[in-house]
Amino acid sequence: MDFERFIGIDYSGAKTPTSSLKGLRIYAAGRDSEPREVLPPSSPRKYWTRRGVAEWLVGELQGEERVLVGIDHGFSFPLRYFEAHQLALDWPAFLDDFQRHWPTDGDHVYVDFVRDGAVGHGAKRTGNPRWRRLTEERAGSAKSVFRFDVQGSVAKSTHSGLPWLRYLRERAGDRVHFWPFDGWAVPAGRSAVVEVYPSLWSRSFPREDRTGDQHDAFSVAAWLRQADNDGSLADFLNPR
Numbered sequence: 001m002d003f004e005r006f007i008g009i010d011y012s013g014a015k016t017p018t019s020s021l022k023g024l025r026i027y028a029a030g031r032d033s034e035p036r037e038v039l040p041p042s043s044p045r046k047y048w049t050r051r052g053v054a055e056w057l058v059g060e061l062q063g064e065e066r067v068l069v070g071i072d073h074g075f076s077f078p079l080r081y082f083e084a085h086q087l088a089l090d091w092p093a094f095l096d097d098f099q100r101h102w103p104t105d106g107d108h109v110y111v112d113f114v115r116d117g118a119v120g121h122g123a124k125r126t127g128n129p130r131w132r133r134l135t136e137e138r139a140g141s142a143k144s145v146f147r148f149d150v151q152g153s154v155a156k157s158t159h160s161g162l163p164w165l166r167y168l169r170e171r172a173g174d175r176v177h178f179w180p181f182d183g184w185a186v187p188a189g190r191s192a193v194v195e196v197y198p199s200l201w202s203r204s205f206p207r208e209d210r211t212g213d214q215h216d217a218f219s220v221a222a223w224l225r226q227a228d229n230d231g232s233l234a235d236f237l238n239p240r
Contacts, residue, residue, distance in 0.1 A: 031228075072216065073160075139199075201219045
């Protein structure tokens with residue numbers, strides 16, 4: 001696929017979009033260089049914020065290099081959700097509809113504020129924690145995007161991250177391909193953003209002195225780089 005830069009993001013749905021989050025980590029690799037941690041710009045905040053990550057990614061995706069970004073939260077919802085809420089199978093429209101009901105990109109909004117009804121209209125756009133997407137079923141141990149308040153849950157990350165995918169899409173425009181929603185094939189010369197599940201790969205790489213969050217982000221960047229370099233990435237982007 002000949003990407004030039006590989007970015008792995010271990011996401012966090014904690015607190016607000018402007019909160020400094022220890023669990024929010026970024027690693028980036030070049031075609032010929034191992035992943036290294038990307039630290040946030042110097043500021044009173046020690047760690048990345050979700051808003052900061054989104055703003056940084058816009059710059060990366062608008063640059064000259066062809067970038068492949070892997071983010072570890074759900075990019076969409078199970079088909080049962082679309083059926084239950086009578087929504088078209090249209091991903092950009094889904095992102096717009098979700099953000100209207102779950103405005104978790106607001107500076108002072110916790111995911112739980114929407115869950116509790118203090119902000120937004122989350123009760124009108126909920127799902128059953130037993131519902132899983134085909135990709136989660138194939139991954140085996142992946143939990144439903146609606147299963148909150150359990151260890152290993154991706155629900156908060158997903159519900160806090162989806163509005164920022166909309167933000168990236170609006171600002172990066174046709175320079176970026178959101179796979180597979182923009183099509184199975186990534187056009188030549190286009191950067192791409194994909195959903196990843198680090199648990200599939202993290203044990204394949206020595207952890208060394210990294211924290212769990214750091215190692216997940218490292219593993220995403222390392223695996224994407226490896227798969228592109230050995231030619232297997234194209235097969236993964238065209239699943240059975």
